[in-house]
Amino acid sequence: MSQSITVSWSTVDAKYPEASVQVDKLPNHDLILRCQVGLRPDRVAFSELLRRYQSQVDRVLYHLAPDWSDRADLAQEVWIRVYRNINRLQEPAKFRGWLSRIATNLFYDELRKRKRVVSPLSLDAPRSVEDGEMDWEIAGDTPGPEEELTTREFYEQLREAIADLPEVFRTTIVLREIEGMAYEEIAEITGVSLGTVKSRIARARSRLQAHLQNYLDS
DSSP: OOOOOOOOHHHHTOOOOOOSSOGGGSOHHHHHHHHTSSSSOOHHHHHHHHHHHHHHHHHHHHHHOTTOTTHHHHHHHHHHHHHHHGGGOSOGGGHHHHHHHHHHHHHHHHHHHHTOOOOOOOOOSOOOSOOOOOSSOOOOSSOOTTOSOOOHHHHHHHHHHHHHSOHHHHHHHIIIIISOOOHHHHHHHHTSOHHHHHHHHHHHHHHHHHHTHHHHHO
């Protein structure tokens, strides 16, 4: 996974004295509110938000762009965008989803800039795949206690299987299964219909299940 990033405050042009309050004791909601006061976010509160959510940004970019060598640079840009736009977040409770959308939109921006050639995909096939939840999670490195398939080898194979998915399938499955976004949110981010989102997720699940069938049967 990409290395941890450090925000350059000269880059975002933020200069504030250290706050006396222990921000690491504050809930996320209060940190966000502190960042929304004034012309620019409070530096200390923003640094704490970055510390708490940096791994989420790294994870999203890792799964969306596993073969990109500059993910750390993209993560830096994500936080610059957060810094510049956090005043626009009207519901602090939705910060996590908002952050994921910024990371995903940045990924799409970069994808367009690079004019990456993606093999054409046919989404006209019958949508007969059951759109139910998988009986295992596509999550981080620490699976839940009820999972039977918790070996390091399985999750490594899972990450490789996700990376091998076509671009549109990988994006939707990452946003749904890893970030836990609603179908409507994914449709808004990716700019496609709700039906297309559901079809892509179902087909991505089907491909992952086929790829990992030996592990699922064991």
